[in-house]
Amino acid sequence: ILNVEQSPQSLHVQEGDSTNFTCSFPSSNFYALHWYRWETAKSPEALFVMTLNGDEKKKGRISATLNTKEGYSYLYIKGSQPEDSATYLCAFNTGNQFYFGTGTSLTVIP
């Protein structure tokens, strides 16, 4: 079993604040690193899939970076909004196997 760690476990920020979280993963057997957003009572939805060291991806106010050599990825949210409240999961993909972290639960206070 591969260890994928996410920090912090939970986060409360004020609307308009920018924030970031970390995902740490093994640096061997790397195929891809996924970020998912999971809102309460809904299904997890993919935000980003990153495969190359140094990758940076952006979707609106959310962006992510990847360092495969040291085994970490950062997710950034600029100007947080209440609708950003969700659990953010990262998953380390070795091919057909996905290893998930426990997630970072984000609450954006209006």
Next chain:
Amino acid sequence: ETGVTQTPRHLVMGMTNKKSLKCEQHLGHNAMYWYKQSAKKPLELMFVYSLEERVENNSVPSRFSPECPNSSHLFLHLHTLQPEDSALYLCASSQGEIETTRTGNTGELFFGEGSRLTVL
């Protein structure tokens, strides 16, 4: 609407019951997964089917029995479960690794909304 549908959404069963969870995907994917989400734990992979063949079984107790009759449907048959099996069971689909390499697909998982299981 992710294209992956799970039924039932909620299930309460006794330890001696037999029930099944159903998952259906309309995305043309060739891999399907069962994950278990317990409180404060990461999503735990239970089973993977690729091209309707089971490729992964992560030491799951035999009281959980998967079935994949075709590439669009996946079942999880439940029998003599324990209270500690109470959890959210998520189904997901993706394009498998071979297809990912050939078509450049990113292989992301598409999840259903889950079946919340309570074992009394």
